[in-house]
Amino acid sequence: MCTLRPFYFQRLVLSFNRVNFDPLTENYGTSFYLQYLVNWPEYCTVAESPSGQMMGYILGKSEGQAEEWHGHVTTLTVSPQFRRLGIAHTLMNELEKISENQRCFFVDLFVRVSNNIAINMYKNFGTQCTGR
Numbered sequence: 001m002c003t004l005r006p007f008y009f010q011r012l013v014l015s016f017n018r019v020n021f022d023p024l025t026e027n028y029g030t031s032f033y034l035q036y037l038v039n040w041p042e043y044c045t046v047a048e049s050p051s052g053q054m055m056g057y058i059l060g061k062s063e064g065q066a067e068e069w070h071g072h073v074t075t076l077t078v079s080p081q082f083r084r085l086g087i088a089h090t091l092m093n094e095l096e097k098i099s100e101n102q103r104c105f106f107v108d109l110f111v112r113v114s115n116n117i118a119i120n121m122y123k124n125f126g127t128q129c130t131g132r
Contacts, residue, residue, distance in 0.1 A: 002055050002087055004094055007044035009037060019054050024117065025077040036061065036074065042102075043071070045094050047078070047087050055082040058091040062102045071099030073109035089125055 020027055036059045037044055043060035056078035064070050073095060078087045099107050109127075111118045123129065 002047040002049060002082075002085075002090065004090070005046050005048055006041065007037065007046045007057055007059070009034070019056060019077055019079045022077070022080055024115065026075055028075070033059070042098050043095060045091060047082075047091055049082070055079055056087050056091060058095050060095050060098075060107075062099065062104055067105055069104055071095060071102065071104045071107040073107065076109075088121060092125060 019025070040059075040061040043062070044057070046057045047055040049055050056076070058076045059074045061072050061074060062069065063072055073092070076088055076091055078085075078091075096107055109122070111122065113119075119129070
């Protein structure tokens with residue numbers, strides 16, 4: 001069980017490194033995360049355990065024009081000890097709801113071709129693969 005909360009700057013500084021120290025997680029500089037927290041705060045969500053521990057997070061944004069207006073998943077990660085519990089799916093569902101509220105037509109994301117674990121996870125979510 002997890003609770004979804006907004007991803008605030010304090011979380012970035014205090015608790016998010018435990019989730020990010022993992023070879024499957026793409027890491028970015030602090031300014032990159034701050035850009036998302038400032039420009040698209042509604043797309044920045046944290047999953048917390050009942051004890052308040054960060055279990056995972058998702059960052060995204062909306063972009064494009066006209067029929068190409070869409071939500072974009074920039075990064076989604078779940079701490080290794082909380083994987084295979086449906087947390088990634090919960091976070092993806094939340095981002096999709098936010099995108100619908102922003103009147104987006106679709107949601108896209110990019111995954112490294114070598115990241116078969118993520119590719120299979122997204123396929124299990126029903127995501128369509130459109131290219132390599």
